[in-house]
Amino acid sequence: MSQTADIIVIGAGIIGAASAYRLAQRGLKVVVLDKDRPASGSTGRSVAGVRAQFNSATNILLSRESIAEYTAMPQSGYRAEGYLMLIPEAGWPEHREAVTLQQSLGIPSEALTPDEAQQYATFDTAGLGGCSFCPTDGKVDAHSLNHEYVRLAREAGARVVLDTPVTAIARVGEVWRVETPGGTFGATQLLNSAGAWSGDVGRMAGLEIPVHPARRMVFSTGPLALPRPVPMTFDLTCGVYLRSEGERLIFGRADPGDTGWKEGLNWDWLEPTLTLALERWPWLETASLDRQASWWGYYELTPDGFPVVGRMPGAEGWLNACGFSGHGVMQAAATGRVMAQIAAGETPFMDVSPLAIERFAGAEVRRLDLQV
Numbered sequence: 001m002s003q004t005a006d007i008i009v010i011g012a013g014i015i016g017a018a019s020a021y022r023l024a025q026r027g028l029k030v031v032v033l034d035k036d037r038p039a040s041g042s043t044g045r046s047v048a049g050v051r052a053q054f055n056s057a058t059n060i061l062l063s064r065e066s067i068a069e070y071t072a073m074p075q076s077g078y079r080a081e082g083y084l085m086l087i088p089e090a091g092w093p094e095h096r097e098a099v100t101l102q103q104s105l106g107i108p109s110e111a112l113t114p115d116e117a118q119q120y121a122t123f124d125t126a127g128l129g130g131c132s133f134c135p136t137d138g139k140v141d142a143h144s145l146n147h148e149y150v151r152l153a154r155e156a157g158a159r160v161v162l163d164t165p166v167t168a169i170a171r172v173g174e175v176w177r178v179e180t181p182g183g184t185f186g187a188t189q190l191l192n193s194a195g196a197w198s199g200d201v202g203r204m205a206g207l208e209i210p211v212h213p214a215r216r217m218v219f220s221t222g223p224l225a226l227p228r229p230v231p232m233t234f235d236l237t238c239g240v241y242l243r244s245e246g247e248r249l250i251f252g253r254a255d256p257g258d259t260g261w262k263e264g265l266n267w268d269w270l271e272p273t274l275t276l277a278l279e280r281w282p283w284l285e286t287a288s289l290d291r292q293a294s295w296w297g298y299y300e301l302t303p304d305g306f307p308v309v310g311r312m313p314g315a316e317g318w319l320n321a322c323g324f325s326g327h328g329v330m331q332a333a334a335t336g337r338v339m340a341q342i343a344a345g346e347t348p349f350m351d352v353s354p355l356a357i358e359r360f361a362g363a364e365v366r367r368l369d370l371q372v
Contacts, residue, residue, distance in 0.1 A: 005031040005159070007189040007343055008178055010166055010201055012036075013043040014142065015321050015328050016193035017149035018336030023191075024156035026340055031185055032150075032158055033178065035165035035197075039146040042195045043329060045297025047218060047243070047250060049232050050330040051083045051137035052107045055098035058354045059306070059327065060105050065350070066333035070140055075148040077141025081243075082231040084120050085132045086280070091236060092129025099132050109134035121233050123280050128237070137232070139243075142329050149336070169205040176205075176317060189317040189343055196298040198308075198322035207315055209308060210360055211323040213298045214259045216252065217269050220293035221284075223247040238276040242284075248293065249284075251277055265296045299326050309335065309355035310342060319343060320357060 005028075009020045012034035024030045050070065052063040070076040087095045102109045111132055114125035120133055154160055161182060168179035169190070176190040192209065194201045202209035229244040242251035253273040258266065270289070278284055302308060302323035312318035321339050324331060338348040 002184045003031070003186070005029045005185065005187040007031075007191060008033060008176060008185055008187045009191045009193060010034075010178070011192070011194035011197070012038045012150060012160060012162060013041050013193070013195050013328070014039075014146045014149060014332040015195070015324065015335055016191070017146055017153055018332040019191055019193055019321055019339040020153040020158045020160070021149050021156060022336040022340035023343055024153050024158040026344060027157075028343065030153065030158035031187065032153065032160040033164055033166055033180060033185065034160075034162050037162050038150045039143045041197075042298050042300060043142050043146045045218075045295060046142050046326075046329050047232075047252075048139045048142040048329055049083070049137070049243075050078070050140055051134065051232070053083055053085060053098070053102060053109055053132060053134050053137060055094070055101065056306075056354070057101065057105065058350075058352065059331070060102055060107060061350050062331040062334045063327070064105065064107060065337070066331050066335075067136060069333035070145065073145070073148065075141075076145045077139075079138045079140075080136050081138040081229065082120065082133055082135050083137035084117060084231050084233040086114070086117070086123065086128055086233065086235045086237065087130050087132070088127055088237040089129035095132065096130065102134070107134060108136055121230050122283065123233070123235075124282060126279075133231075139232070140329065145329070149332070166201065166204065169201070171205070171315070174316070187317075189319060191319045191321060191339060191343070193321045195322065195328065196300040198300060198320070205315070205318070207312060207318065209312075209320060209322065209357065210302055211300050211308065212259060213261055214254075214301045215262045215266070216254060216258075216297055216299050216326075217265055217273075218250050218252045218295050218297070219270055219273070220245065220290045221249045221251075222288035222290045224249060224287055235280050238280070240273060240277045240280065242277065242281065248290065249287065254299075259301070263296075265294060300328070301325050303360060307331075307335075307355055308357045309338065309352045310357065313358060
């Protein structure tokens, strides 16, 4: 082996960078490999929202602990602007239970009637059974946060090798050998945190990791004279979300059929998305569209919307932290701590067993949480 380490981290996005920082902090010799630059993939093209409003304890805790870390990091750009969830009548009883779970885990979310929720944003209440709001949800500066974790990782001793794609992976004895145009790297452990590319990384080593890319559009209005900023508001009746971004609004909706390595903005998706948005927010009719400020990026989806976190069965030394399905930015800090503990052979500070890849073995998969 020309270059050796204790662990190779594939991917310098926010999950890989946060993990590399925590791994190096423990004294491990860490090499991070990325085909591009930090924040050049899904991290930099996300809407950078952070929330703890989930219906599972695992997701709630990953977000709670991550948001706590971001709160203490000036470089994160964390702003507690809140998340407002608009819930259809049929889904309200289950969502009300989720709010109770969140509250039991220390999340200051609250259940509201649609009329009560008007204090946070103005919307049409038709078809809604209730709403929820959490004031500590909000957003971060994903670019700055990703680069800060890279800086911290380097400061702790990690070597970060950028613009260096992985071309082949093989297990040689007790070592994972990773080939790149910049040479060969070897380590007894390998962490796959390549985001939407994680499935491809696994296949290089002959491993099936159920993560695939899905394109997402983020549309932007022109400047608007709104009486108040709009917090991240998600309408679960139709899947449209929107929030203020300075003087503008950004909005979008997942297209379940838009999977694979498709590139560019799909402008055909704008009209059906805007049609649904206008039903909930009629005042959007006066907004203009800024095509230059709109963008697209990849989600890294799994069959159930939960990430794959932990060791790979049958592949000694291989670890996964991928498939976050739109939640990578909001859960990276806690994930980094978890991965460092797993790599060190310790029990993680929180139970991530529900995220083990074994859950996909022959079982019926149920989507468990919202993507946005």
